[in-house]
Amino acid sequence: MPHEKIAKTNAARLLDRQGIPYVLHRVAVDESDLSALTVAARLGVDPAMVFKTLVARADRAGVIMACIPACAELDPRALAAACGSRHAALVPLAEVRPLTGYMRGGCSP
Structure with a gap:
């Protein structure tokens, strides 16, 4: 039985353009637990x-995204400093899709 084709995200398309090898994996999704762990x-x-890709808003940089390992926690102060801001905080979940075009659990870097 042939492998079912997995739809590519913009991140996968960027890797293709750069010639960077990768493997896409399909995993069963439980809407009640979309954690990277x-x-x-x-x-x-x-x-x-x-x-995991997190969407935040910084006081000087505006909307920003951070990619961190599944086992890590975001340090808002370090994120703010990395983008030249004083403060950063995760955006409310209701804002993620309008800002990124991705649904919760499906944000690509």
């Missing part, structure tokens, strides 16, 4: 190899 467990991989 759960995805890592379902894939049977080290959580340090799975990244």
Whole structure:
């Protein structure tokens, strides 16, 4: 039986353009638990190899995104400093899709 084609995200298309090899994985989704740690467990991989993309807003930089390992927690102060801001905070979940075009659990870097 042939492999079912997995739709590519913009991140995958960018990797294609840059000639960077990668593998797309399909995993069953539980809408009540979209955590990167759960995805890592379902894939049977080290959580340090799975990244989550978080959407934040900084006082000087505006809307920003951070990609961090599944097992890590975002440090808002470090994020703010990295983009030349004084403060940064995650945006409310209701704002993620209008800002990024991605639904919760599906934000690509």
